[in-house]
Amino acid sequence: MTINLKVWKQKNAKTSGNLETYKVDHVSPDMSFLEMFDVLNEKLVQENKEPIAFDHDCREGICGMCSMYINGQPHGPLEGVTTCQLHMRTFNDGDTIVVEPWRSKAFPVIKDLVVDRSAFDRIIASGGFVSVNTGNAQDANNLAIGKDKADMAFAAAACIGCGACVAACKNASAMLFVSAKVSQLALLPQGQPERESRALNMVAQMDAEGFGACTNTGACAAECPKEISLDNIARLNREFLGASISSTSV
Amino acid sequence: MATIKLDAKVPEGPIGEKWTKYKSSVPLVNPANKRSLEIIVVGTGLAGSSAAASLAEMGYKVKTFCFQDSPRRAHSIAAQGGINAAKNYQNDGDSTYRLFYDTIKGGDYRAREGNVHRLAEVSANIIDQCVAQGVPFARDYGGMLRNRSFGGTQVQRTFYAAGQTGQQLLLGAYSALERQIGKGSVVNYSRHEMLDVVKIDGKARGIIARNLITGELERHFGHAVLLCTGGYGNVFYLSTNAMGSNVTAAWKAHKQGALFANPCFTQIHPTCIPVSGDHQSKLTLMSESLRNDGRIWVPKQKDDKRAANDIPEEERDYYLERRYPAFGNLVPRDIASRAAKERCDAGYGVGATKMAVYLDFKSNLINKYGRAEATKLGIENPDLDTLIRLGKEVVKEEYGNLFDMYKQITGEDPYEVPMMIYPAVHYTMGGVWVDYNLMTTVPGLYCLGEANFSDHGANRLGASALMQGLSDGYFVIPYTIGAYLSAEIKTKAIPTDHEAFVEAEKSTRERIEKLINIKGKQSPESFHKRLGKIMWEKCGMARSEKGLKEAIAEIQALKKEFWSDLRVLGDIDGFNPELDKAGRVADFIELGELMCVDALDRNESCGGHFREEYQEDGGEAMRDDENYMYVSAWEHKGESQWELHKEELKYENIKIAQRNYK
Numbered sequence: 004m005t006i007n008l009k010v011w012k013q014k015n016a017k018t019s020g021n022l023e024t025y026k027v028d029h030v031s032p033d034m035s036f037l038e039m040f041d042v043l044n045e046k047l048v049q050e051n052k053e054p055i056a057f058d059h060d061c062r063e064g065i066c067g068m069c070s071m072y073i074n075g076q077p078h079g080p081l082e083g084v085t086t087c088q089l090h091m092r093t094f095n096d097g098d099t100i101v102v103e104p105w106r107s108k109a110f111p112v113i114k115d116l117v118v119d120r121s122a123f124d125r126i127i128a129s130g131g132f133v134s135v136n137t138g139n140a141q142d143a144n145n146l147a148i149g150k151d152k153a154d155m156a157f158a159a160a161a162c163i164g165c166g167a168c169v170a171a172c173k174n175a176s177a178m179l180f181v182s183a184k185v186s187q188l189a190l191l192p193q194g195q196p197e198r199e200s201r202a203l204n205m206v207a208q209m210d211a212e213g214f215g216a217c218t219n220t221g222a223c224a225a226e227c228p229k230e231i232s233l234d235n236i237a238r239l240n241r242e243f244l245g246a247s248i249s250s251t252s253v
Numbered sequence: 254m255a256t257i258k259l260d261a262k263v264p265e266g267p268i269g270e271k272w273t274k275y276k277s278s279v280p281l282v283n284p285a286n287k288r289s290l291e292i293i294v295v296g297t298g299l300a301g302s303s304a305a306a307s308l309a310e311m312g313y314k315v316k317t318f319c320f321q322d323s324p325r326r327a328h329s330i331a332a333q334g335g336i337n338a339a340k341n342y343q344n345d346g347d348s349t350y351r352l353f354y355d356t357i358k359g360g361d362y363r364a365r366e367g368n369v370h371r372l373a374e375v376s377a378n379i380i381d382q383c384v385a386q387g388v389p390f391a392r393d394y395g396g397m398l399r400n401r402s403f404g405g406t407q408v409q410r411t412f413y414a415a416g417q418t419g420q421q422l423l424l425g426a427y428s429a430l431e432r433q434i435g436k437g438s439v440v441n442y443s444r445h446e447m448l449d450v451v452k453i454d455g456k457a458r459g460i461i462a463r464n465l466i467t468g469e470l471e472r473h474f475g476h477a478v479l480l481c482t483g484g485y486g487n488v489f490y491l492s493t494n495a496m497g498s499n500v501t502a503a504w505k506a507h508k509q510g511a512l513f514a515n516p517c518f519t520q521i522h523p524t525c526i527p528v529s530g531d532h533q534s535k536l537t538l539m540s541e542s543l544r545n546d547g548r549i550w551v552p553k554q555k556d557d558k559r560a561a562n563d564i565p566e567e568e569r570d571y572y573l574e575r576r577y578p579a580f581g582n583l584v585p586r587d588i589a590s591r592a593a594k595e596r597c598d599a600g601y602g603v604g605a606t607k608m609a610v611y612l613d614f615k616s617n618l619i620n621k622y623g624r625a626e627a628t629k630l631g632i633e634n635p636d637l638d639t640l641i642r643l644g645k646e647v648v649k650e651e652y653g654n655l656f657d658m659y660k661q662i663t664g665e666d667p668y669e670v671p672m673m674i675y676p677a678v679h680y681t682m683g684g685v686w687v688d689y690n691l692m693t694t695v696p697g698l699y700c701l702g703e704a705n706f707s708d709h710g711a712n713r714l715g716a717s718a719l720m721q722g723l724s725d726g727y728f729v730i731p732y733t734i735g736a737y738l739s740a741e742i743k744t745k746a747i748p749t750d751h752e753a754f755v756e757a758e759k760s761t762r763e764r765i766e767k768l769i770n771i772k773g774k775q776s777p778e779s780f781h782k783r784l785g786k787i788m789w790e791k792c793g794m795a796r797s798e799k800g801l802k803e804a805i806a807e808i809q810a811l812k813k814e815f816w817s818d819l820r821v822l823g824d825i826d827g828f829n830p831e832l833d834k835a836g837r838v839a840d841f842i843e844l845g846e847l848m849c850v851d852a853l854d855r856n857e858s859c860g861g862h863f864r865e866e867y868q869e870d871g872g873e874a875m876r877d878d879e880n881y882m883y884v885s886a887w888e889h890k891g892e893s894q895w896e897l898h899k900e901e902l903k904y905e906n907i908k909i910a911q912r913n914y915k
Contacts, residue, residue, distance in 0.1 A: 014827075015827060015828070031529075031530055031532055033529040033530055033532075033664075034530075034532045035534070035662075037534070038532045038533070038534050041532070041534055041778070042532060044776075044778075045776055045778060045779070047822075048776040048778075048820060048822060048831075049774075049776075051820075051822070052822070053822045053823050053831075054822065054823075054830075054831060056828060056829075056830055058322065059496055060321060060326055060328070060495040060496055060497050061326075061328060061330065061331045061495040061496075062495070062496060062534060062535045062537075063331055063535075063537045063538075063658065064658060064661075065330050065331050065417065065419075065420055066321075066326045066328070066330050066331065066495060067325070067326060067330075068321060068322065068326050083657070084661060088658065088661045088662070090661070090662070090664075092664060113466055113828055114827070114828040117828065119322070120322055120323065121322070121323065121443060123323065124323050124324070124325075124431060124434075124441075124443070127325075127427070127428060127431040128431040128432065128434045128435035129435060130435075131428055131431065132386070132428035132429060132431060132432040133385065133386050133387045133428070134432065135382075135385040135386055135429075136307075136310040137303075137306070137307040137310060137382060137429075137727045137728070137731065138378075138382075138728075139382075139385065140378070140381035140382045140384065140385035141381065141385070142381055143340070143380045143381045143383075143384040143385075143390075143398055144340075144342060144397050144398055146384065146396075147395065147396030147397060148392055148396050149392075149394070149396050150392050150393060150394045150396070153389055153390075153391075153392040153396075156387070156389040157389035157391075157414060157415065157421075160389050160414075160421060160424065161417065161420075163420075164323065164325055187387065187389065188387050191387050191389070193384070193385060193386070193387045194387055
């Protein structure tokens with residue numbers, strides 16, 4: 004296959020960028036999208052041109068490092084798949100594909116397709132945990148957790164923190180990311196003692212980072228490579244509202 | 254330089270009491286002093302995150318470093334199948350001793366008894382800690398935790414969260430770490446790569462790290478430095494490791510005097526998705542847990558062209574069940590991998606390349622799960638379609654994400670046709686030599702998790718890597734570091750304008766400049782691929798004296814070529830993945846040579862190390878306990894020069910035997 008690419012090139016956070024055009028020949032349908040970039044980058048090196056910078060690591064859909072808009076969709080056209088698990092058999096010979104970095108004020112571009120997602124870390128640091136020091140734990144089976152709750156918590160905990168939800172949202176809201184963590188811990192008995200402060204603090208940090216508001220459009224859940232459900236946002240709203248009313252801090 | 258004398262410092266006393274006694278006698282550091290002691294943790298996977306969080310909770314001042322954009326992305330995240338713990342929740346006869354025994358035996362009698370027993374002892378605490386953090390392990394309807402089987406054991410002791418156990422455990426440790434970051438007791442440096450260990454008066458006192466965004470070199474002081482930087486499987490280029498996983502931090506430590514132990518002990522995992530072409534950048538594992546329900550087979554007839562589903566039962570060779578009836582499909586990884594290679598080499602392989610075997614779920618899907626569900630629902634005489642439909646639902650719940658991943662990568666649906674699998678490089682048992690305290694041969698420099706060599710001998714059992722990473726971080730280092738730091742309470746933080754820091758930064762800078770100024774023609778990636786090919790062919794699943802000698806010569810030639818024809822584009826003072834990669838490949842080349850030197854020295858076959866000259870008539874590995882029951886610890890003596898130090902292994906609690914899974 005031959006693929007034509009229009010890729011966002013930007014030297015660093017301070018400069019402005021532009022779309023550049025590339026042509027990649029001999030693309031195998033079995034290649035992953037990122038392996039196609041490897042082939043292109045090797046070609047660029049041979050031509051003495053600087054390769055395109057992009058984030059990637061595990062290449063098996065779990066680390067959350069890869070982050071590209073492919074034809075305007077985070078992680079490309081397939082449902083429930085990260086960019087690294089998208090294979091070229093999804094595309095046709097001669098296609099032109101536009102590739103851009105996440106566009107969000109809270110995710111500034113570092114270079115080309117690489118953005119800074121440390122805002123997500125700061126949101127977790129504000130409350131996305133159970134405060135239990137090492138050595139404090141009781142025997143694991145002293146705490147019975149019904150399978151339904153455990154499964155729901157697991158489904159929420161499957162979030163890989165890639166930022167596709169933010170990228171998909173017209174408001175660049177991080178509600179799906181925040182709600183996944185709040186839900187996981189609100190559903191489990193371990194999360195109860197800090198349930199209210201967690202919802203309040205994580206939402207406050209999300210706002211402070213410059214993410215937009217949620218208007219329940221649902222693009223986030225539609226584009227999420229781990230198919231995190233929109234139900235989590237409903238749960239977060241309930242948690243936040245409940246905490247705002249009952250919290251001693253207001 | 255004084256000759257190094259290896260002292261494992263394993264406490265005296267009966268095996269079951271060593272750790273308990275150690276804990277109650279190890280010197281402590283009082284809370285006020287902890288606040289003025291600084292610890293650097295490099296790497297934020299299971300070992301690094303758990304260590305950093307636990308040490309910060311205790312009151313130490315901690316700095317963490319990772320090359321990824323967030324601590325949560327360390328490659329522990331990708332571990333699939335599970336984590337072992339001797340809980341005996343299944344009432345099937347498990348115990349600390351059995352886990353200890355299985356691990357030593359699985360490691361083919363090349364691991365240190367004291368460390369492994371401690372690992373088995375703390376395994377249960379890990380599960381407790383993770384559950385307390387909110388890690389959503391699989392549970393039964395009554396709310397209790399579930400277990401499944403893994404290779405090399407006959408009990409069910411593996412805890413799991415679908416096929417994403419590593420992710421859930423790492424997110425637990427990461428959340429504990431972020432909690433400490435939020436409190437200000439840990440300062441984290443993401444997108445930073447450690448490029449040297451700084452030593453002052455023989456002790457590790459800090460690191461040089463490169464800010465991967467700006468390219469700046471930074472100096473960081475620590476009273477102690479912990480390397481939690483993972484394994485070196487990417488020396489083979491193709492492996493199940495993440496693209497960024499590298500040996501650089503461990504290798505810099507090695508060059509600063511830390512001995513490197515058993516580098517040739519690498520694990521080839523039996524069940525990975527086979528290579529599809531030259532473009533391949535990494536290999537994807539299909540969890541060992543699949544061997545609970547998948548049966549491995551090849552056709553009995555050579556070069557059978559029929560589709561898998563068209564080959565009748567009696568014409569299939571379930572070779573693991575045939576050769577190893579006691580353990581069947583659940584033999585340890587090294588044995589399963591070699592058996593797959595043997596069948597493929599003999600011409601029975603399947604798929605386009607003939608370098609694959611089938612992993613088939615159909616019979617368990619129908620007969621085990623389908624029938625059980627049908628009985629549960631009271632369906633009498635269910636037809637095949639019903640059994641498949643019911644069985645599929647159960648299999649989906651157990652392994653859903655793995656089946657989806659397989660389909661995504663290969664374009665085939667494993668619910669309908671058997672998976673095709675082949676062995677691939679997965680884990681490295683070798684690593685930086687450490688004593689019982691997890692300290693390297695450089696005082697104040699520690700090594701945890703996969704990066705050290707200590708617990709898995711010559712072969713790691715499935716679901717034991719997560720156990721070791723978290724054991725080292727949550728429950729071992731918080732105690733053992735006191736043995737060292739209690740004597741450091743009078744050491745004030747050393748300013749980083751000390752000449753040792755200046756000198757280390759200067760030599761790091763010179764090396765980076767050298768890499769970028771070669772201005773040759775070949776990319777770092779192309780050198781990495783060539784190194785990987787040499788390693789896989791000559792230091793991979795089967796090794797020989799002739800092949801290893803050739804490999805050493807080829808690697809030395811590759812190294813010369815690398816340093817004269819490398820092309821690194823981009824800037825030195827900015828974000829430049831090409832430059833990062835070049836530095837890592839340079840270190841991999843040096844390590845590759847040492848791995849071959851080590852494999853050549855070890856004239857026996859054991860665990861993942863299989864020397865063609867040393868095998869029995871049936872092709873089983875031939876160990877030589879008389880001459881090789883030692884840890885090979887290599888001291889760096891200059892370019893392509895190493896001195897071997899031996900740590901003799903003593904087995905006082907386990908009777909040495911030929912490993913038998915038949």
